[in-house]
Amino acid sequence: MLEKDGVPTQDDLASIAPSEERLAKGPVAIIECFQPIPCDPCYDWCKRGAIEKFRDPTDLPQIDYERCNGCSLCVIGCPGLAIFIVDQAYSEKRARVVLPYEFLPLPEEGEVVEALNRKGEKVGRAEVLKVQQTKQKTTLISLLVPQKLAMEVRFFRRGENG
Ligand code: SF4
Numbered sequence: 001m002l003e004k005d006g007v008p009t010q011d012d013l014a015s016i017a018p019s020e021e022r023l024a025k026g027p028v029a030i031i032e033c034f035q036p037i038p039c040d041p042c043y044d045w046c047k048r049g050a051i052e053k054f055r056d057p058t059d060l061p062q063i064d065y066e067r068c069n070g071c072s073l074c075v076i077g078c079p080g081l082a083i084f085i086v087d088q089a090y091s092e093k094r095a096r097v098v099l100p101y102e103f104l105p106l107p108e109e110g111e112v113v114e115a116l117n118r119k120g121e122k123v124g125r126a127e128v129l130k131v132q133q134t135k136q137k138t139t140l141i142s143l144l145v146p147q148k149l150a151m152e153v154r155f156f157r158r159g160e161n162g
């Protein structure tokens with residue numbers, strides 16, 4: 001439960017999930033922000049108007065999935081590391097998941113890592129597709145994961161061959 005361990009419930013996740021049809025179209029932001037804290041920079045980072053203007057800073061972000069093209073700007077700008085990009089159109093077998101990363105050393109492109117779920121549990125293996133450093137402290141890590149894990153994998157752990 002979110003209040004106890006910071007892990008959103010299935011109901012929380014269902015409340016923000018794009019439709020299967022939208023997911024199948026390609027990259028889209030998944031905003032896993034469920035606590036009404038005073039924070040709203042994701043609105044300013046989105047240049048496509050996909051995130052609605054906040055009426056109050058404690059509002060939870062509302063996204064128009066049809067306007068979002070998965071550009072990742074909001075991932076860079078979110079101080080809560082709460083936004084991910086999921087691209088289920090990457091290939092038939094593998095999806096691309098982009099996550100914010102603020103640790104060092106950075107992984108290598110092509111490296112196989114352990115794919116972790118929101119609880120930090122290993123759920124499979126992932127390949128690091130891209131490591132994109134930004135002008136902010138957040139690095140974008142693109143992972144390739146099995147399609148069935150696209151909405152599960154939200155972190156990774158480096159280790160020998162994942
Ligand atoms: S991924 Fe890009 S288009 Fe989509 S909400 Fe974030 S900033 Fe806007």
Ligand code: SF4
Pocket residue numbers: 031033039040041042043060061077078079080081082083
């Ligand atoms: S910037 Fe991140 S933490 Fe802040 S409201 Fe937006 S999604 Fe939530």
